Amino acid sequence: MVSQVLSPPLPQQLEGPRPLDPALQIRIYELMLTTRLLEERLIRMYKQGDGFFWIGGPGEEAFNIPLGLLVRKGRGLDYDYLHLHYRSTGTLLAMGANPVDALRQMKNTATDPYSGGRNFVGHSSIRAWNVVPITSPIEVQFSIAPGTAMAQKRANSRGITIVQGGDAGTAEGDFATCLVWSSRPGAELPILMLVANNGWGISTPASTQHGEKYIADRGKAFGIRTRVINGNDPEEAYHELKEAMDYVRMERRPFLLEAQVSRLYGHSSASGANFVKNEVDCLAEFEHKLEERGLLTRARMDEMRERITQELLDASRRVIEEPQPDGATVWNHIFADRNYVKEGL
Amino acid sequence: MATMVQAVRMALHVGETRLGVTDIFGEDVGPPLGGVFTATQGLKTAWNTPLDERGIVGAAIGLAMAGQCPVAEIQFCDYAFNTIDLLKLAGNTCWSSNGDWNCPLVLMTPVGAGIRGSIYHSHSFDAQATRLPGWKIVMPSNPLDAYGLMLSAIVDPNPVMVLLPKALLRVKAGPDELIPGEPEDDRTLSKMIDAPVGDRSSWEPRWPDTPDLFLPIGPLRLVRPGRDATVVTYGRYVPLARRIAEDLATEGLDIEVIDLRTLYPYDWDGLKASIRRTRRVLFVNEDTEITNFGEHLLRRTVEELFDELLAAPRLLAGKHLPGIGLADNLERASVPQREDIVASLRALCAETRSLSDFRAALALRLSKGNTDASEALALAYTRR
Numbered sequence: 001m002v003s004q005v006l007s008p009p010l011p012q013q014l015e016g017p018r019p020l021d022p023a024l025q026i027r028i029y030e031l032m033l034t035t036r037l038l039e040e041r042l043i044r045m046y047k048q049g050d051g052f053f054w055i056g057g058p059g060e061e062a063f064n065i066p067l068g069l070l071v072r073k074g075r076g077l078d079y080d081y082l083h084l085h086y087r088s089t090g091t092l093l094a095m096g097a098n099p100v101d102a103l104r105q106m107k108n109t110a111t112d113p114y115s116g117g118r119n120f121v122g123h124s125s126i127r128a129w130n131v132v133p134i135t136s137p138i139e140v141q142f143s144i145a146p147g148t149a150m151a152q153k154r155a156n157s158r159g160i161t162i163v164q165g166g167d168a169g170t171a172e173g174d175f176a177t178c179l180v181w182s183s184r185p186g187a188e189l190p191i192l193m194l195v196a197n198n199g200w201g202i203s204t205p206a207s208t209q210h211g212e213k214y215i216a217d218r219g220k221a222f223g224i225r226t227r228v229i230n231g232n233d234p235e236e237a238y239h240e241l242k243e244a245m246d247y248v249r250m251e252r253r254p255f256l257l258e259a260q261v262s263r264l265y266g267h268s269s270a271s272g273a274n275f276v277k278n279e280v281d282c283l284a285e286f287e288h289k290l291e292e293r294g295l296l297t298r299a300r301m302d303e304m305r306e307r308i309t310q311e312l313l314d315a316s317r318r319v320i321e322e323p324q325p326d327g328a329t330v331w332n333h334i335f336a337d338r339n340y341v342k343e344g345l
Numbered sequence: 346m347a348t349m350v351q352a353v354r355m356a357l358h359v360g361e362t363r364l365g366v367t368d369i370f371g372e373d374v375g376p377p378l379g380g381v382f383t384a385t386q387g388l389k390t391a392w393n394t395p396l397d398e399r400g401i402v403g404a405a406i407g408l409a410m411a412g413q414c415p416v417a418e419i420q421f422c423d424y425a426f427n428t429i430d431l432l433k434l435a436g437n438t439c440w441s442s443n444g445d446w447n448c449p450l451v452l453m454t455p456v457g458a459g460i461r462g463s464i465y466h467s468h469s470f471d472a473q474a475t476r477l478p479g480w481k482i483v484m485p486s487n488p489l490d491a492y493g494l495m496l497s498a499i500v501d502p503n504p505v506m507v508l509l510p511k512a513l514l515r516v517k518a519g520p521d522e523l524i525p526g527e528p529e530d531d532r533t534l535s536k537m538i539d540a541p542v543g544d545r546s547s548w549e550p551r552w553p554d555t556p557d558l559f560l561p562i563g564p565l566r567l568v569r570p571g572r573d574a575t576v577v578t579y580g581r582y583v584p585l586a587r588r589i590a591e592d593l594a595t596e597g598l599d600i601e602v603i604d605l606r607t608l609y610p611y612d613w614d615g616l617k618a619s620i621r622r623t624r625r626v627l628f629v630n631e632d633t634e635i636t637n638f639g640e641h642l643l644r645r646t647v648e649e650l651f652d653e654l655l656a657a658p659r660l661l662a663g664k665h666l667p668g669i670g671l672a673d674n675l676e677r678a679s680v681p682q683r684e685d686i687v688a689s690l691r692a693l694c695a696e697t698r699s700l701s702d703f704r705a706a707l708a709l710r711l712s713k714g715n716t717d718a719s720e721a722l723a724l725a726y727t728r729r
C-alpha cells in the first residue's frame with residue numbers, strides 16, 4: 001500500500017486495539033460516514049460550479065471523529081481550545097456541528113456561520129466552542145496554541161489546548177515554536193500537538209524532504225511525551241487520543257501524537273479531488289469490521305449511506321438558493337466594538 | 346519628569362494593576378533586565394520568552410483569544426519582519442470570522458534611526474504596520490502621549506501596535522508633557538522606578554500615583570498652529586519639526602506642526618482642515634520613501650485638495666536604501682535631517698501656483714456645485 005511506502009512502519013507491533021463499546025462504535029461509524037458523504041457532497045458542489053474551491057479531510061475520519069467526541073466542548077478556559085486545520089470537518093461534526101453549515105461555507109453564502117462567505121470551506125470558527133478560526137497559512141496555529149494553553153494552565157482549569165496540522169507543515173518554524181514554548185522548564189503547557197501524517201505536502205512526498213524517522217521523535221529532545229499511531233483505525237485513535245488527552249489534562253504537560261492517515265481525494269480541488277484507490281480507506285475498513293462483529297449489516301449500512309446522501313443533497317439544493325453576502329459588507333468587522341473574547345469568562 | 350520609556354513603564358504598571366493586563370512579555374522583558382530599553386522594569390506580570398518573535402506574536406494572539414490581556418514586545422522592529430504572517434492573522438481574525446472573534450492585544454516595538462543603530466537597529470515599521478488592516482497603529486512623540494496612548498491601546502478590543510521612536514525613548518518630558526502625579530524632579534522618579542545597577546533581586550519599585558489618563562486613538566495633535574504651511578509628522582520628527590517651526594518664525598515663516606499620533610485609523614478630517622488652512626503641506630517620516638505611508642497621505646491630499654493647494658505637496662522620507670549605515674555621515678545621508686526639513690519648508694513656502702490658475706480651478710469646482718470650494722475661493726481672492 002502506498003501509505004506504507006510513504007510513511008515508515010509503526011513503531012509498535014499492535015495486536016489491535018480493544019474494541020469500543022458497540023454503541024460507541026456505531027456512533028463513530030455514523031459520524032465517519034456522515035463526514036465522508038459530506039466531503040463527497042462538497043466535492044460535487046465544487047465540480048458542479050457551486051463553490052470556488054474544495055479542501056477537506058476524507059481519509060482522516062478515523063482520527064478526527066474520535067478527537068471530536070473526546071473534546072471537552074464549551075467556551076472559556078475550563079474547556080478545550082481547538083486550533084485545527086482545513087481537514088478537520090469530521091472533528092467538528094463529532095462535536096455537534098451542523099453539516100449544512102459546511103455546505104454554506106462551500107457556497108460562500110451570507111448564512112455561512114463560520115465566515116459569512118469570506119473563507120474557503122473547511123475554515124471554521126466557532127467561538128462558542130473555543131474553535132479558533134482555521135486559517136490558510138500552514139502551521140501558524142502551532143505558534144498561537146501556546147497562548148491559549150498558558151491561559152488555561154494559569155487558570156488551573158481542566159481545559160487543554162489541542163493543535164493539529166499536517167506532516168509537511170512541521171518543517172515550518174511554528175512547529176518548533178510549539179515544541180519550545182510548550183516545554184519551558186517549570187512552565188510546561190497543557191497542549192496536545194497532533195500531526196496528521198498523510199505522507200504528502202500537496203505533490204511532494206514526505207520521504208523526499210524529511211530525514212527524521214518519525215515526526216513525533218522531535219518531541220523527545222524536549223522531554224515531551226510522544227506517540228505514533230495508526231490513524232486509520234478509529235478504535236486505536238480513540239484509545240490513544242483518550243490516553244494522551246487524559247495525560248495532558250491531568251499532568252498539565254504537552255504531548256505530541258503523530259497519526260498516520262490517508263489522503264483519499266488528493267490535496268484539494270486544485271489537484272482534481274478524485275478518489276485515490278491505493279491508500280487505506282478507513283471507512284471501508286471499519287465497515288468491514290462492524291460487519292464482521294455483527295454490529296451492522298451491509299444492508300443497514302447501505303441504507304444509512306443512502307439516507308444521509310439524500311439529506312445532504314436536499315440540503316445543498318436549499319443552500320445554493322440562500323443569499324450571497326452583499327458587497328457593502330466588506331467593511332463589517334474590521335474592528336470589534338466590544339471585547340467579545342473576554343465577556344462572560 | 347519621565348522619559349518616554351519611563352512613561353511606558355508607568356502605563357504598563359497602571360495596565361497590570363487597574364486595567365487587567367495579564368502578561369507583559371518578550372525577549373529580556375522580565376527580570377532581571379526589564380527590557381533592553383528598560384520599558385518593563387519592576388512590572389509584576391513581565392516575563393521572558395524564548396528568542397522567537399513568531400512565538401511571541403503567536404502567544405499574544407492565543408492569550409488574547411483566551412480572554413487575557415497581553416502586551417507583547419518585539420525587542421527591535423527590525424526583528425518583527427518574520428512575524429508579518431502572524432501580524433496579518435491578528436489583524437484579520439475578527440474580519441475573517443465575520444465578527445465571531447476579536448483579538449485584543451498590544452504589541453510594542455522600538456522603531457527608527459537616531460541611536461547609531463546601524464543596519465539592523467534602525468529600521469522603521471510605519472509602512473509595514475499601516476499595511477496590516479485590522480490593526481490600530483500609534484506612535485507617540487513624547488512621554489505623556491506614550492502614557493495615554495498605551496492605556497488606550499490596553500483597553501482597546503483590537504490589536505494595537507505601539508511604535509516607540511527609539512531616538513526619543515530617553516528624552517525627558519517637556520514642561521507641558523508631565524504625567525499628572527509623577528514627581529517633577531527626574532532624579533526622584535528615577536529612584537522610585539528605575540532598577541538599580543547590579544543585584545536587583547530584592548528591588549521593588551515605588552510607583553507614583555498616576556491616573557487612568559486615556560489618550561484616544563485617532564485624533565491628531567496640533568503641536569503648533571501656523572498660517573504658511575503644515576508639517577505632518579509623527580514620532581521622532583515631532584520635537585524637531587516644532588523647533589524648526591520656532592526658528593523659521595524668526596524669518597517670518599509661520600509653520601503649523603501636526604503630530605499624527607495615530608497612523609491608523611488616522612485623523613483625516615483634522616489633517617484636511619489644517620491643509621485647507623495653510624494650503625501647503627510637507628509630510629515627514631524616516632521610513633524608506635518608496636511605498637511609504639506618507640505617500641498615501643500625499644495621494645489623498647492631491648486627490649481631495651488639489652485645487653486648494655498653493656504649492657505641490659511634498660514628502661520628505663528616508664532614502665530607498667537597504668539599510669542605515671553606522672557611520673554618522675552614512676546615517677545622516679539616509680534619513681531626513683534638520684537641514685533637509687528646513688530646505689523643504691523654505692521651498693514649499695516659496696512656491697505659489699499662479700494665482701489666476703488657482704482661481705480658475707476653484708471657480709470651475711464652484712460651477713460644478715462644489716460649495717466646499719467657496720470658502721477657499723474667497724480666501725484666494727483676499728489673501729495675497
Ligand SMILES: Cc1ncc(C[n+]2csc(CCOP(=O)(O)OP(=O)(O)O)c2C)c(N)n1
Nearest residue numbers: 136137138166167168169170198200201202
Ligand atoms: C505557509 C504556507 N505555505 C504554503 C502554503 C500552500 N500549501 C497549502 S497546503 C500545503 C501542503 C501542506 O501539507 P501538510 O502540512 O502535510 O498538510 P496536508 O495538506 O497534507 O494535510 C501547502 C504547501 C500554505 N497554505 N501556507
